[in-house]
Amino acid sequence: MKKIIFLTLLALSIAACDGDRIKPDSGITESDVENNGGAMAGGLDDGAGMDGAALDGGKLVSYEEGAINDPENVLSEKLVYFAFDSNAVGDDYVELVKHHGKYLSFNVNASVRLEGHADERGSREYNVALAERRAQSVKQLMIYEGATDAQISVISYGEEKPVAFGGDEESMSLNRRVEIVY
Amino acid sequence: MINMIKKIIVGLFCLSFASMAQAVLKIDITEGFEGALPIAVIPFKWIGAAKEINGDVSSIVLSDLARSGKYLHVDENDLIDMPHDSPDVQYRSWRSAGMDYIVSGSVTLKTDGKYQVDFRLIAILKGKQVLGYSFSATSETLSNVAHQISDYVFTHITGLPGAFNTRIAYVTVQRSKTGSTSRLQVSDTDGYNPQTLLTSDEPIMSPAWSPDGSQLAYVSFEGGQAEIFTHNVRSGVRKSRAKYKGLNGSPAWSPDGKQLAMTLSKDGNPDIYTLNLATNQLQRITDHWAIDTEAVWTPDAKAIIYTSSRSGKPQLYKQDVAANSRPERLTFEGAYNASASISADGKHIAYVNGEGNVYRIAVLELATRSSKILTDGPLDESPDFAPNNSMILFASQNNRKAVLSAVSVDGRQKQRLEFSDGEVREPSWAAARH
Numbered sequence: 184m185k186k187i188i189f190l191t192l193l194a195l196s197i198a199a200c201d202g203d204r205i206k207p208d209s210g211i212t213e214s215d216v217e218n219n220g221g222a223m224a225g226g227l228d229d230g231a232g233m234d235g236a237a238l239d240g241g242k243l244v245s246y247e248e249g250a251i252n253d254p255e256n257v258l259s260e261k262l263v264y265f266a267f268d269s270n271a272v273g274d275d276y277v278e279l280v281k282h283h284g285k286y287l288s289f290n291v292n293a294s295v296r297l298e299g300h301a302d303e304r305g306s307r308e309y310n311v312a313l314a315e316r317r318a319q320s321v322k323q324l325m326i327y328e329g330a331t332d333a334q335i336s337v338i339s340y341g342e343e344k345p346v347a348f349g350g351d352e353e354s355m356s357l358n359r360r361v362e363i364v365y
Numbered sequence: 366m367i368n369m370i371k372k373i374i375v376g377l378f379c380l381s382f383a384s385m386a387q388a389v390l391k392i393d394i395t396e397g398f399e400g401a402l403p404i405a406v407i408p409f410k411w412i413g414a415a416k417e418i419n420g421d422v423s424s425i426v427l428s429d430l431a432r433s434g435k436y437l438h439v440d441e442n443d444l445i446d447m448p449h450d451s452p453d454v455q456y457r458s459w460r461s462a463g464m465d466y467i468v469s470g471s472v473t474l475k476t477d478g479k480y481q482v483d484f485r486l487i488a489i490l491k492g493k494q495v496l497g498y499s500f501s502a503t504s505e506t507l508s509n510v511a512h513q514i515s516d517y518v519f520t521h522i523t524g525l526p527g528a529f530n531t532r533i534a535y536v537t538v539q540r541s542k543t544g545s546t547s548r549l550q551v552s553d554t555d556g557y558n559p560q561t562l563l564t565s566d567e568p569i570m571s572p573a574w575s576p577d578g579s580q581l582a583y584v585s586f587e588g589g590q591a592e593i594f595t596h597n598v599r600s601g602v603r604k605s606r607a608k609y610k611g612l613n614g615s616p617a618w619s620p621d622g623k624q625l626a627m628t629l630s631k632d633g634n635p636d637i638y639t640l641n642l643a644t645n646q647l648q649r650i651t652d653h654w655a656i657d658t659e660a661v662w663t664p665d666a667k668a669i670i671y672t673s674s675r676s677g678k679p680q681l682y683k684q685d686v687a688a689n690s691r692p693e694r695l696t697f698e699g700a701y702n703a704s705a706s707i708s709a710d711g712k713h714i715a716y717v718n719g720e721g722n723v724y725r726i727a728v729l730e731l732a733t734r735s736s737k738i739l740t741d742g743p744l745d746e747s748p749d750f751a752p753n754n755s756m757i758l759f760a761s762q763n764n765r766k767a768v769l770s771a772v773s774v775d776g777r778q779k780q781r782l783e784f785s786d787g788e789v790r791e792p793s794w795a796a797a798r799h
Contacts, residue, residue, distance in 0.1 A: 268678070268701075304724060306704035306717050306746055307791065308571060308615045308628065309672055309679055311591070312635040312656040315612055338590055339612065343568035344545075350744075350765055 244282060246289040251365050257282050261363040263321055264356060267302070270316035272324055280321050283363055284328025287335070295330075297321050298362040299339040300346075302355035311341030314361075321361045401437040401778070402522065404430060405459070407469040408441060409484075410449045414474035419557070420507025422472055422482060422514065428555055429515035429529045430468075432780055433755060434773030435522075439464070451485055451494040459489045468518055472507070479503055484514050486521060496521055508553060519753065526709070528752035529554050531795040532598075534562075534572040534581055535769060539787040549583060551598055554794065556769075556782050562596060571615055572793045575622045579799035582606070582616035582625055593627055595642070599799065606640060615659050619666055626650070626660040626669055637671055639686065650686060659704050662686075664711040670695065672703040679703040681716055681729075695729065698736055702727075704747060708754045709796065713774060715739075715748035715757045726759050728774055739776040752796040760790040 242257035251258040261283075263276045272280055287293055299314030318337040325335060347354035406427040430436040445462050448454045449471050459467060470484035479501055486496035496517055502510045509530060516527025533556070537548045547569040552559040563569060567586035574581060581596045591613040596603035607613040611630035615637075618625060625640045637650045637660045651657040655675035662669055663683075670683050673692070678700050684692040696702035701719030708714075711731070718727040723742040729735070740759070747760040754774070761770045763781060767788035771780045782789075 303744060304722065305679070305701060305719055306659060306672065308659045309656065309674075309703045311570075311614050312612060312628065312630070312658045315630060315635065316656065337611070340568060340586070341570075343570065343586075348765075350762075 246282075246286045248290050248293070251283075251286065251293075258286055261365075263317075263361045263363070265317050265359040265361070267304070267355075267359065268313065270313060270320050272320050277324065280324045281328045284325030284330045287325060287331070288329025291331075291334070293365065294334045294336070295325075296336045296338060296364045298344075298364060299337065299341075300344060300358055300360050300362070301342045302358040303342045303345065303350070304355065307341055307343070311339050311343075314341050315339035317359075318361050321363070401435055402466065403437040403439065403464050404466040404468065404518075405439045405444055405464050406430065407444065407447050407449065407467060409469070409482075410471040412471055412473040414472070414480075416472075417504055417507055420472075420480075420502075420504055420511070422484075422507060422511040423468070423470070425508055425511035425555065426468060426515050426518070429512060430518065432555070432771060432778075433519060433753070434775070434778030435519070435755065451487060451497075454487055454489075456489055456492050464489050466518075466522065468514070470514075480507060482507070482510050482514075484517075486518055508557060512553065512555075523753075523755070525753050525755060528794065528796065531578055531752065531798045532574075533758065533795065534574060534793045535789055536569050536572060536791045537787045537789050538767075549581070549596075551581075562598060562601075570791065572791060573616050573618060574793050574795040575618050576620055576796055577622060577799055578795040578797035581793070582618060584614050584616065593625070595625075606642070612658075617661050617669075619662050620664055621666065626662060628658040628660070637669065650684065651692070661705050661707050663707060664709060670705045670707060670714060672705065681705050681714065695731075695734075696736070699727075706748045706750045706757070708750045708774075709752050710754050713750070713754070715750055715759075715774075717746050717748065726757060726772060728757070728776075737776065739772045739774075740770070740779070745770075747791045749792050749794055751794045758792040758794055760792065 243255050244257050250256045253259060257279065260279055263272060263280060266273065287295060297318040299318035301310035301314040315337065318339060322335045322337055326332065345358045347357040406423050409423040445458055446455055449469050454467060466489065467487040468484065470482065473481045475481055482500040482502055484498055485494050488495045498517065500510045512530035515529040519525065519527040531554055532551050533554050534549065534551045537550055539546050544566055547565050548561050549563040549569050549572055550559050550561050563585065565585060565587045570584040572581050572583040579597060579599065581598060582593060584591050584593055592605055593607040593613045593616050594603050595606055606625060607627055607629065609629050609631035612628055612635050615628040616625050623642055625642060627638055627640060628635050629638050634654055635656045635658050636652055637657050639648045639650060650669065653675050655673055657671055657673045660669040660671040668683050668685050670681060672679050673682050680702050681695040682692040683695055684690050699718045699720055702716055704717045706715045714729045714731065716727055718725050718738060724744050724746060725738050725742040726740040726745045726748045727736050727738045744762045745759055749758045751758060756771050756773055758769060758771050760767060767790050769782040769789050769792050771782065
């Protein structure tokens with residue numbers, strides 16, 4: 184079976200040439216996904232796409248089932264970081280979240296849990312609410328890319344499950360995160 | 366996928382028969398103060414028995430009174446005399462030593478194995494005994510008697526309700542390489558005699574005492590999501606009260622104990638609801654796209670005070686508990702004001718004030734709307750008014766370790782309550798001992 188593998192930097196243009204199977208970012212709507220989900224999965228299995236290889240320092244983009252476990256694939260990145268007291272998905276992470284959204288749209292049996300976290304500053308319950316909003320922001324972006332509500336669950340832990348304990352700015356930035364857990 | 370198997374141990378301890386756990390608490394008086402009443406606590410005389418280490422009545426009273434911020438601590442070495450009965454008091458000497466009150470007493474082991482605790486409060490300026498009580502106690506209840514004496518003394522002199530003979534609840538967390546263990550604990554108000562009500566590998570948050578001191582409401586993630594429970598501390602029986610999709614947080618008892626205010630996001634945004642515990646009827650109080658959370662009830666039960674980000678940053682608001690009532694913004698100074706606790710007399714709100722990277726406990730006087738920052742930070746949180754209106758318990762960090770601290774409402778008296786190990790956070794002080 185051939186894989187459809189796109190170079191990260193070429194993904195959009197290739198997708199445009201290959202519009203029957205993979206729509207470009209702006210072209211996918213929820214109804215498209217519902218109507219064509221099976222066709223898209225078939226397209227992947229047919230494998231009439233391009234082979235690709237990672238650019239130096241780049242990551243592969245493939246939405247094939249199980250691609251989330253490939254360390255070479257962009258989908259192996261599953262952490263989204265946030266600015267202080269913000270629930271907006273930053274520019275550095277929008278593409279990553281979109282890739283995961285597309286993965287979910289192409290793999291309708293896949294599901295994901297988004298775990299929202301906050302740093303230790305401020306009040307605990309407010310941080311739980313803030314971290315839920317972070318996870319909801321990620322979820323909305325995934326849904327925009329064709330994932331469905333049923334595929335995505337959200338849980339917020341606020342500041343209760345830190346991963347870095349230094350108390351410095353770096354540690355706190357590592358704790359302001361949404362973990363994408365398949 | 367999610368490992369849903371969580372180790373949950375629900376404590377079924379009967380707290381009234383609590384074993385005397387070893388002392389785990391160290392109280393540091395971190396800051397001095399002015400204007401407190403000079404009061405001498407004379408070491409009680411032990412008759413027929415050696416002093417019980419965990420029931421050293423006069424030391425417990427001394428520690429309680431010092432913690433209240435209203436009394437000037439007198440070191441045992443500075444006592445000019447140690448009278449154990451009213452006729453022995455040399456009033457003139459005490460007066461010239463600048464003392465206003467003396468607490469004295471004795472502990473007598475009786476033939477039936479019980480203790481008789483006698484105590485007297487002597488007003489030096491009045492030249493007479495103003496309080497005198499005799500208690501019966503066992504070695505297990507000596508510390509309770511001591512806290513009761515503290516309450517009598519505190520109430521007599523200040524006119525405020527005493528709250529030393531109740532309990533505090535708090536959450537401890539111990540971290541290991543494989544994860545962390547959270548415990549919901551209950552202890553005497555000085556941190557002694559801790560009991561564990563709940564142990565979990567998942568977070569436990571936001572313990573809150575019912576007004577009668579019989580139950581705790583809290584949030585537990587033991588079931589793989591946030592869930593609000595109420596837990597009877599005497600029987601160990603607990604009930605799930607909210608397990609909706611999304612947030613289930615910030616439980617707060619109404620003053621009559623019949624409702625819980627809580628934060629739910631089941632309808633899309635974090636909003637505040639009230640739950641009638643008898644009928645399970647849920648009423649939505651706030652409806653806004655912003656974060657609304659951390660509700661507390663005013664003592665008259667007519668309104669709630671809560672944190673909302675509707676202005677862009679978290680600030681405190683007050684709103685009547687009625688449909689379509691309008692919120693009133695309470696805080697304007699500082700970019701971050703959250704996590705309100707209201708005093709039992711309804712006059713003050715303690716809250717977290719954040720500026721830059723520094724988070725401190727502040728107090729707002731509702732009548733004048735004037736606010737004052739009480740602590741130094743940098744990561745102070747979870748303020749909780751003591752039922753005597755005069756102290757605020759809060760969580761802080763000391764050398765990157767989470768500890769509990771207390772500050773008097775005027776900010777003059779600060780104390781650190783340091784537990785032996787683990788992180789200690791989210792204190793809640795019961796208004797009554799059930």
